[in-house]
Amino acid sequence: MRTWGEEEVEQAVAGAVALLRTATDRDWDRATAGRLEWSCRRTAEHIASDLLAYAGQLTGRAQSAYVPFGITLDEGTGNADVLDVIGTTGALLTAAVRTTPREVRAFHPYPFRSANREGFAAMGVAEVLLHTHDIATGLNLDYEPPAELCEDVLTRLFPHVQPGSAPWATLLWATGRGDLPGRPPVTEWRWSNPPAIPAGRLTLEGVTPAAARDLSAGGDGGFTWAEGGPYEGTRDAAGMTVKAYEAGVHRPEWGMFVLVRQEDGRAVGGMGFHGVPDEEGSAEVGYDLAVSARGHGYATEALRALSAWALSRDGLRMLIATVDRHNVPSQRVLTRAGFVAVSEGEEEISYELRP
Known part of the structure; x- marks a missing residue:
């Protein structure tokens, strides 16, 4: 999967400015x-401010708040000059995305308090597309960005939104700017960058529908994998994520995570949930590792961290896991992570973990 973001920011800005x-x-x-309640002029200035802010977050590596700076335009700045500023700030975000390592995350409030370079690029593209639409509407101009660009934004920032046949119309609906047949109007919305959970020597990085689609098709999902990865179970889980997204039932906090080793940035396995908690507050967890990463305690570290994170969330009362009775290493992982065997069948053993 190619690095996403820098070319897309350039494309979105160029189309809007033109x-x-x-x-x-x-x-x-x-x-x-x-x-909006804003004028077209104020909205254009807002585009430039957002592009600069996202570039600042990435380059400054801000961790707890927005870097406290902004744009002040000179007196007498005309409309054409504002477009020059949008082009300049777009170039700054493009450079920030291009030069920021993949594993770097910086502060953004929604919903998990951080985003990586791909997330900031996607937010920048979305700001350009959506607010250019707002301005174009106010000035009676026709505007429709490329469908692929809209789909890219949806699969990275709106994992909870069921995709539609027309990505641009779906994006407008998801942000309260349009209607879709059979769907209620949207009055409130937020970005949804994927979560990242620290886990000792690892970081559990949430997988977007875009990355899941690439993994399930045989790609790397945008990760650099350790030898022997991604393993078959990770690709199967990615396929489940894609199906949930297409059905409109995917929720990123109850989806799939890739285990990334902090010392070298390599992905060593996958872990996650089979879906949102059921009516009884139960969610099933599954995992696998690349062959070369087994025997180092990675699965145990990751499962402990993911379990603690999940059990701290509202609506979850119990985690469950089912393991082949001949898979002794996996049974040990569950036991070390605090799970307790509750039943045994001819082929599988069922485990539970409660708060």
Whole structure:
């Protein structure tokens, strides 16, 4: 899977600037931007501010809040000049995405308090697409970005939104800017960057539908894998994630995670849930490791961290796991992570972990 983000930011900014340059002679201060309460001029300035803020978060490695700075435009700055600022700030975000290592995460409030370079790139693209739509609506311009770009944003920032046949219409609906047949209006929404859970020598990185789709198709999902990975179980789990996303029932906190080794940034396995907790508050967990990563205690460290994280969330009362009765190493992982065997069948043993 190729590195995603830098080219997409460039594409989104170039398309937006090219369209809006055709209307720089109009009064952007008097025209309201779509369904927003802002003027078209203020909305354009907001695009530039967001692009700069995301570049700042990545380059500054901010961990607890936004870096406290922003844009102040010179007096007399015209509409064409604002577009120059959007182009410049877009180039800054592109450079930040290009030069930031994949494992770096920086502060963003929604919903898990951080995002990586791909997340900030996707948010930047979304800000450009959506607010260009707002401005274009206010100025009576026709605007529809490439469907692939819209789909890229949906699979990275809206994992909880069931995809539709038209990605642009789906993105507009998901952000309260349009209607979709058979779906209720959206009045509130947030980005959903994937979670990252520290686990000793590892970090459990949430897998987006975009990464899951690549993994299930035989790709690397954007990760650099240890020898022998990703293993068959990880690809199967990725396929389950894609199916849940396409059905509109995927929730990232109850999805799939890739185990990334901190010392070298290599992925060593996959771990996650088979779905959201059921009516009784029970969720099933599964995992596997690349062959070269087995025997080092990685699965135990990861399962302890994931279990503690999951049991601290509302709605979960119990974790369960089912293991082949001949898979003694996996049974040991569960036992060391605090799970207790509760039943045995001819082929499998069932385990539980309660708070």
